[in-house]
Amino acid sequence: MITRSPAPLQRHHDAEPLELQASWQSQLAGAVRDPRELCRRLGLAESWLPGAEAGHRLFEVRVPEALLARMRPGDPQDPLLRQVLPLGEEARPAPGYVADPLAEADHTPARGLIHKYAGRVLLIASPSCAVNCRYCFRRHFPYAENAPSRAQWDETLDHLRRDPSIREAILSGGDPLAASDRQLAWLVERLDTIPHLKRLRIHTRLPVVIPDRIDDALLGWLGATRLQKVVVLHINHAQEIDAAVIEACARLRDAGVTLLNQGVVLRGVNDSVDALADLSERLFEAGVLPYYLHVLDPVAGAAHFDVPDDEARELVAGLREVLPGFLVPRLVREIPGEGSKTPL
Ligand SMILES: *Cc1c(COP(=O)(O)O)cnc(C)c1O
Ligand code: SF4
Numbered sequence: 001m002i003t004r005s006p007a008p009l010q011r012h013h014d015a016e017p018l019e020l021q022a023s024w025q026s027q028l029a030g031a032v033r034d035p036r037e038l039c040r041r042l043g044l045a046e047s048w049l050p051g052a053e054a055g056h057r058l059f060e061v062r063v064p065e066a067l068l069a070r071m072r073p074g075d076p077q078d079p080l081l082r083q084v085l086p087l088g089e090e091a092r093p094a095p096g097y098v099a100d101p102l103a104e105a106d107h108t109p110a111r112g113l114i115h116k117y118a119g120r121v122l123l124i125a126s127p128s129c130a131v132n133c134r135y136c137f138r139r140h141f142p143y144a145e146n147a148p149s150r151a152q153w154d155e156t157l158d159h160l161r162r163d164p165s166i167r168e169a170i171l172s173g174g175d176p177l178a179a180s181d182r183q184l185a186w187l188v189e190r191l192d193t194i195p196h197l198k199r200l201r202i203h204t205r206l207p208v209v210i211p212d213r214i215d216d217a218l219l220g221w222l223g224a225t226r227l228q229k230v231v232v233l234h235i236n237h238a239q240e241i242d243a244a245v246i247e248a249c250a251r252l253r254d255a256g257v258t259l260l261n262q263g264v265v266l267r268g269v270n271d272s273v274d275a276l277a278d279l280s281e282r283l284f285e286a287g288v289l290p291y292y293l294h295v296l297d298p299v300a301g302a303a304h305f306d307v308p309d310d311e312a313r314e315l316v317a318g319l320r321e322v323l324p325g326f327l328v329p330r331l332v333r334e335i336p337g338e339g340s341k342t343p344l
Contacts, residue, residue: 028064028178031062036052052086061084061086067208079239087134090304110158114172116339121160122172123156123169123176129173130206136299150186157191165196168201172203175206177206178206184221185221188221192227207245212244223255228258232261241285250287260288260290262293265331266307267304272315276315293332294332313331313344316329
């Protein structure tokens, strides 16, 4: 740790682009939320705008600058842009595609808690995300009803305390790391006191879309817990992993975190053996192991991303031919009522 810096650098105030200095909070607040702005920044033709606006009315646009900077301007097929650009297709009804495909509304014994699988529970630690992914299965989730206050958290935590079969608490959302460090530290301190809990898992896309989120304040509460720590990232394409993401992953690993990734196989984003193999290779370079590859959940508005199960199986078979086994993710589907993800 450097405690005394050398003579201060002579620097003009306007010499550095603002986003390099901005805190994660201001990057989050400053995310692009306007479909017209998104199209303009990516240099898309006017013809993309009506669709973008129609999709935006169903599920609002949200793209942080740090992610935008990894997209290729002028390319509407860019695999990162496709994940966040609303399209007119989202408004078209598709048979079997519904608002709550995982029937989560049936599994909330307490506010902010989803208990579907033995030994582990999901806690909705933040109602919002830093990025709005068009294929998200929670795009219609009634977050407002599921963002608990502290008093309600106490009730949720009591549910955990009373059930010794629960070994693992999974912070989810939305994106749990969109919550403040003060809130997260409060919550994790309480989880820490539940003797039968062994693991803290965090499902997040924030280290990918705003790598500066992995700051000292976060590493402070994360480093302080006695629980074993697993962070499951959500990355779908190698191009999402730049130097800043690799740095954020290194900081998490230094704090004793096991890093895993879950992706979704998406038409037009990563539906080739090459794209998925590059993703696995790049993940491992960042110290992240592939965990799950999900097939799309049939959420209304996302049908255009669908890759049929047979094709997804062939893609993973193709991965097995070119990658070591530990870089091949498990292909799974989530079926309402099942006690775990279902391997395909
Ligand atoms: C996916 C999920 C989990 C975690 O499942 P793992 O197979 O342990 O990764 C836990 N609870 C719910 C409700 C889930 O949807
Ligand atoms: S970050 Fe995850 S939860 Fe949030 S919109 Fe994207 S897929 Fe959905």
